[in-house]
Amino acid sequence: MITSTKSSWRPVTDKPEGHAAVQKDLDGLEKWTNRNVMNFNKEKCKILHLGKNSPVHQYTLGGDNLESSFAEKALGFIVVTKLNMNQHCALVAKAANCILGHISRRVASRSRELILPFYSA
Incomplete structure (x- = not known):
């Protein structure tokens, strides 16, 4: 209100x-x-x-x-009492790094043409 x-x-x-x-x-x-x-x-x-x-x-x-x-999660965002985005950005960055780690461990080739589509997705 x-x-x-x-x-x-x-x-x-x-x-x-x-x-x-x-x-x-x-x-x-x-x-x-x-x-x-x-x-x-x-x-x-x-x-x-x-x-x-x-x-x-x-x-x-x-x-x-x-x-x-x-802090609470609403519509995919973490809303904290101070109304800043620090905690949300930290969690998103952590999730992205986790996914990138999975990609780098699963793909044997390190060629730019092969890795770039994975990272972009």
């Missing part, structure tokens, strides 16, 4: 009424799941407090406290 003023964007949750609004939305989701005979896997539900000055509130879902998290 983000509100707009002429001067800047501010998250709603930096005020007590914003915290209450988020909790109300979570309560509404819980009621919806109960009406539709569904359940949330509450162990997979995490709170990610974004930004440096984000207030840390405790939220509940169905009477259970939700756990806070430093």
Whole structure:
């Protein structure tokens, strides 16, 4: 939830009424799941407090406290509370190096014409 003023964007949750609004939305989701005979896997539900000055509130879902998290994966990206890409870039580089290591161990020839298509893929 983000509100707009002429001067800047501010998250709603930096005020007590914003915290209450988020909790109300979570309560509404819980009621919806109960009406539709569904359940949330509450162990997979995490709170990610974004930004440096984000207030840390405790939220509940169905009477259970939700756990806070430093980083979560969303849409293939790792989002961390500081909103930087360092951890995501490090994991992507590690995965790429692992794949390149597999290629170099499996391909006997070191000719440029043979190795380049593998590395490009």
